[in-house]
Amino acid sequence: MRKVMIVDDEMLARKMLRESIVWEEYGYTVIYEAQNGKEALEKIKELSPDVIFVDIKMPVMDGLEMLRQMNALQTDSKAVLLTCYEDFSYVRDAMRYGAVDYLTKHTFEPEDLISLLDKIEKQIRKEKAHQESFNILKDDVLNKVMESSLTREDIRRYVEIGILPVSKPRYLMVCFKLQKDLNNEKCRIFENKLKEVLRERIDGRIITDAYTSTVREKEIYSILLCQEECSVSEIKQNIREGITSLHSAMPDKEIRWLTGITYHIFNHWSDLPGALKEVRDIVRVEGEYLECSPKIIMAIEYIRENYHKPITLEEVADYVGISRVYLSQTFKKETNKNIWDYLAQYRLSKAKELLLTSNLKIYAIAELCGFGSPQYFNKIFKRLTGFSPYQFKDNKMQ
Numbered sequence: 001m002r003k004v005m006i007v008d009d010e011m012l013a014r015k016m017l018r019e020s021i022v023w024e025e026y027g028y029t030v031i032y033e034a035q036n037g038k039e040a041l042e043k044i045k046e047l048s049p050d051v052i053f054v055d056i057k058m059p060v061m062d063g064l065e066m067l068r069q070m071n072a073l074q075t076d077s078k079a080v081l082l083t084c085y086e087d088f089s090y091v092r093d094a095m096r097y098g099a100v101d102y103l104t105k106h107t108f109e110p111e112d113l114i115s116l117l118d119k120i121e122k123q124i125r126k127e128k129a130h131q132e133s134f135n136i137l138k139d140d141v142l143n144k145v146m147e148s149s150l151t152r153e154d155i156r157r158y159v160e161i162g163i164l165p166v167s168k169p170r171y172l173m174v175c176f177k178l179q180k181d182l183n184n185e186k187c188r189i190f191e192n193k194l195k196e197v198l199r200e201r202i203d204g205r206i207i208t209d210a211y212t213s214t215v216r217e218k219e220i221y222s223i224l225l226c227q228e229e230c231s232v233s234e235i236k237q238n239i240r241e242g243i244t245s246l247h248s249a250m251p252d253k254e255i256r257w258l259t260g261i262t263y264h265i266f267n268h269w270s271d272l273p274g275a276l277k278e279v280r281d282i283v284r285v286e287g288e289y290l291e292c293s294p295k296i297i298m299a300i301e302y303i304r305e306n307y308h309k310p311i312t313l314e315e316v317a318d319y320v321g322i323s324r325v326y327l328s329q330t331f332k333k334e335t336n337k338n339i340w341d342y343l344a345q346y347r348l349s350k351a352k353e354l355l356l357t358s359n360l361k362i363y364a365i366a367e368l369c370g371f372g373s374p375q376y377f378n379k380i381f382k383r384l385t386g387f388s389p390y391q392f393k394d395n396k397m398q
Helices: 012-016 037-047 063-073 087-094 108-146 152-160 184-200 232-250 270-285 294-306 313-320 324-337 339-357 362-368 373-384 389-395
Strands: 001-008 029-032 053-054 077-082 101-104 170-178 207-212 221-227 255-265
Touching: 001 012, 001 037, 001 184, 012 029, 012 221, 029 339, 037 053, 037 063, 053 063, 063 077, 063 087, 077 108, 101 207, 108 270, 152 270, 294 313, 294 324, 294 339, 313 324, 324 339, 324 389, 339 362, 339 373, 362 373, 373 389
Parallel strands: 001 029, 001 053, 053 077, 077 101
Antiparallel strands: 170 221, 170 255, 207 221
């Protein structure tokens, strides 16, 4: 059902419009009635009406000012003017602010309203189809950028026609890792649901746009373009809530965890492949378990943020707000790993990274990754990999 809001200070005018047809028979339902523009604006973001019938002359805030502010909000709602004969001089201004049509108050016939609703329905469907095609094109361009298959000239052309933003954005790259391979139909359904979740959570203040690549090797990569000043932790929490909700609603649990969130500032879209490599490296060793309880997710995040320091079970339990025994038992139950094994494996993954990408001495890597002494680092490394750190570095084995 399309949602309808009626905005008019005259109670009889609102009643006449509301009772002129059986709205549900035409795919619409009246969800709210407001007495002025100010009241309506306060409800638009909350209710997201598809169609708003708005009177021009009202106290507190008139229809033209309401339309002007709606235009600034960039709402998708379709506005229809409720006019009297003497109001036609205002119609041109109202159309300039985005009104799609008008209806003459007190004199319109039900057939006029039905015809108008049919016209609006066709317009909404046409715009939706256009937006879906545009989103498919955006995602296809993103894939090509990530695969380094576009030249700088190609990228410049896509920027000029609005497929890619012209400004130098900040962005978050996010990887959604799948539990299992999906067939083409399931893959398409899952991607569409994922895009809906991401785009529903774009509020313009922090995240301004979302691009989603196709599934590859059980992984979906998405890019969220951000404002100049934004809180990464807030965005991560927002994404996690959305994906957890999606995960809970999917009976087959196709998606298991959200991984590899990283934050970048880049100067050109051609820098994207390098960012993709970085997030893939993160994906190999990091993951946020969607099926874990909030307390265990907090414990995992604490370990990742403090792995380079000595960590005790008591301080993790205090941070999370539960007892040591309960933390230990629940962590094992939900992750299938002992908390100390998880810590050791996480430290090991960071140590491997440094062994392969830096010229740091073994003792320095041991200290940076929280192992303390080189002797203890060597012992743990050999027990978990079968090689000493020196052998691993020399042979470049993983």
